[in-house]
Amino acid sequence: MEKNIRKIEAEEQINKLKRVCAYARVSSEKEAMLQSLSNQVSHYNKMISSNPKWQFIGVYADEGISGTKEDRPDFIRMVNDAKAGKIDLIITKSISRFGRNTETVIRTIREMNALGVDVYFESQNLHTLSTDGEFMLTILASYYQEEARSVSENMKWRIKRDFEKGIVWGARDFYGYKVENKNFIVVPEQAEVVKRIFNLYIDGLGILAITQLLNQEGVKPLHSEKWSYGSLLQTLKNINYTGDLILQKTYKENHLTKKKIRNKGEYHQYYVEDNHEPIISKELFKQAARIRNQRASHFKTNANRPINRYPFSNKIRCACCGGGYQHKTTQYSSFWLCTTYNVQGKEYCNGSKRIHENSLYDALNDYLGIQEFDEKTFNRKIDYMVAQADNKIELHLTNGAVDVITWENPTRKKSWTPEMREKARLAALDMHQKRREI
Numbered sequence: 001m002e003k004n005i006r007k008i009e010a011e012e013q014i015n016k017l018k019r020v021c022a023y024a025r026v027s028s029e030k031e032a033m034l035q036s037l038s039n040q041v042s043h044y045n046k047m048i049s050s051n052p053k054w055q056f057i058g059v060y061a062d063e064g065i066s067g068t069k070e071d072r073p074d075f076i077r078m079v080n081d082a083k084a085g086k087i088d089l090i091i092t093k094s095i096s097r098f099g100r101n102t103e104t105v106i107r108t109i110r111e112m113n114a115l116g117v118d119v120y121f122e123s124q125n126l127h128t129l130s131t132d133g134e135f136m137l138t139i140l141a142s143y144y145q146e147e148a149r150s151v152s153e154n155m156k157w158r159i160k161r162d163f164e165k166g167i168v169w170g171a172r173d174f175y176g177y178k179v180e181n182k183n184f185i186v187v188p189e190q191a192e193v194v195k196r197i198f199n200l201y202i203d204g205l206g207i208l209a210i211t212q213l214l215n216q217e218g219v220k221p222l223h224s225e226k227w228s229y230g231s232l233l234q235t236l237k238n239i240n241y242t243g244d245l246i247l248q249k250t251y252k253e254n255h256l257t258k259k260k261i262r263n264k265g266e267y268h269q270y271y272v273e274d275n276h277e278p279i280i281s282k283e284l285f286k287q288a289a290r291i292r293n294q295r296a297s298h299f300k301t302n303a304n305r306p307i308n309r310y311p312f313s314n315k316i317r318c319a320c321c322g323g324g325y326q327h328k329t330t331q332y333s334s335f336w337l338c339t340t341y342n343v344q345g346k347e348y349c350n351g352s353k354r355i356h357e358n359s360l361y362d363a364l365n366d367y368l369g370i371q372e373f374d375e376k377t378f379n380r381k382i383d384y385m386v387a388q389a390d391n392k393i394e395l396h397l398t399n400g401a402v403d404v405i406t407w408e409n410p411t412r413k414k415s416w417t418p419e420m421r422e423k424a425r426l427a428a429l430d431m432h433q434k435r436r437e438i
Contacts, residue, residue, distance in 0.1 A: 020048045021057035023078055023092040037063050044091060057087055071400040075099075079108060082117045094123035104400075168245065168275075175222045176241060176279050184240070184276035191279045193219055197235055198280050198288050206295075207232050208343065215348075228323070229343055236292060242285045243278030246271055311375045312336060312360070312385075319388045320351030327357075333410075336360070338387070351389045356410055360393070363407040367395070 022044030026037045041059045048056045060078040081087055090112070092098045098121065099105045109128050112119055118129040168182050176194045177184040193214070200210050211227045221227050239246060246269055316325035316336055323340040338352035361373045368377055386394040395403045 017055040018053060018088045019057050019086065020051075020054040020089045020091065021078065021081075021087050022048065022059045023075065023090055023098060024059060024061040025072070025075070025097050026063055037061055040093065048091070054089075057081075071396075076401060079111070082112060082115060085115075087117055090117065090119045092119070092121060095121050095126075173222060174238075174240070175235065177276075186277050186279060190222075194235065194241055194279050197232065198241075198284055201236060201288055202284070202291060207236070211344070226348060228321075228340060228348065230323075236288055239285065240276075241279045242282045243276055244271065244273050244282070245275040311373070311378060315382075315384050316355070316393075317384060317386050318349060318352045319386050319394070321349040323349065325355070325387060328354075333357070336387075352387065353389055353391070355387060355393070355407060359407040359410055363393070363405045367403070367405050 022040075024037055024040035024044065026040075041061055044059050045056070048054050060074040062072040062074045078087070078090065082090070095105065098119070099108070109119060113128060116129075118127055120127050171179045171182065171184075173179055176187060176190045178187055179185070197210060197214075200213075201207070205213075208229055211229055211232050214227045214232075219227070221231055224231070235241075310327045312325070313327070314324065317323070318325065318338040318340065321338065321340045323338055325336040326339045326342065328335055328337050328342070334357040336355045336357060338349050340349040341352045364378065364382075365371065365373055368374075368381060370377060381397060383396045383398045386396065388394060391406050391409070393405050393407065395405060397403065
């Protein structure tokens with residue numbers, strides 16, 4: 001019997017446009033750099049839009065962010081869009097624009113390759129989906145990371161030389177002074193407030209009371225709307241107001257993370273006397289410091305008493321005011337509460353919400369895929385958390401990504417432990433006994 005064979009035509013792909021985006025980045029917010037970023041965005045806009053076989057998805061651009069950092073907002077958004085199937089091709093100027101951290105570059109490229117998303121580096125004329133793409137990429141990314149390390153070391157050497165000469169680095173305006181060409185210039189009206197703060201404190205008014213007084217009078221600090229306990233405390237501790245200067249109070253962890261760390265003796269510090277015009281006298285500053293130390297010792301707990309530390313200590317930030325969260329325990333439950341709200345009230349933070357500790361454990365266990373909370377697993381995966389007002393918590397992961405979880409308000413019945421129920425039962429019996437005696 002003769003077979004009847006009919007050819008089925010393949011579906012034509014000619015009319016299917018390739019979805020293309022571009023990634024641009026500059027590491028400084030200086031005007032020249034921002035102009036460079038604008039030029040990059042314009043270049044890719046024209047380049048992609050003019051190709052009839054491409055569909056322009058957009059340009060993802062990060063400004064003022066180093067390529068060694070993983071937490072670049074638009075870079076993360078681009079990767080997430082690629083994972084969501086919105087992108088076929090990513091175009092960028094060079095590997096160094098894409099990133100200077102070899103591990104980040106290679107990991108991201110492998111993720112893109114697995115999704116079938118090609119990344120094209122113009123300067124190197126390199127497609128990551130090509131046969132030798134990853135091999136060449138590994139070599140070049142390592143070169144750029146080493147280059148970043150070399151630049152970082154050279155910069156450290158320059159900064160150290162300037163510190164030894166008493167020259168400040170990285171200073172920005174702070175309350176009482178504006179910084180011009182590394183010189184501190186007194187702002188008269190702000191200087192009067194600084195003097196008043198020190199005098200009020202020495203006259204016996206507490207930090208919280210001074211904070212509330214300034215806010216009630218409408219006196220605004222430099223970088224926020226209201227004074228907080230922390231900002232006023234830092235004012236009282238700022239030796240710059242005496243005209244002296246301490247250099248290298250912080251340092252960068254390394255050239256990859258660039259995390260700022262307080263210098264606790266790891267590196268030399270430099271004390272520069274009479275560096276600029278003072279706002280207060282050195283004696284007034286010392287007097288305030290003595291009072292602060294006396295008050296601190298008055299409230300200091302017994303040295304032999306252990307200090308409570310919890311898994312989420314210094315890990316939760318408030319989305320409303322930016323402050324930290326502290327642990328609180330009542331007769332019936334344990335929870336976390338915004339410190340600003342707890343100390344200064346809803347006038348200073350009216351959008352925060354207390355987080356029930358057990359509910360937070362449950363939500364994190366679900367997210368991490370574990371039955372019982374493990375602090376090591378938590379710290380390995382999560383850098384910090386930002387508490388939102390609607391029972392949502394933004395998780396900032398150690399790999400630079402951001403996720404969101406939701407915790408549930410426990411019912412009063414579910415929140416009671418067996419110990420709490422027994423305590424309530426005994427209290428009720430005691431009350432019943434007292435009534436009978438009456």
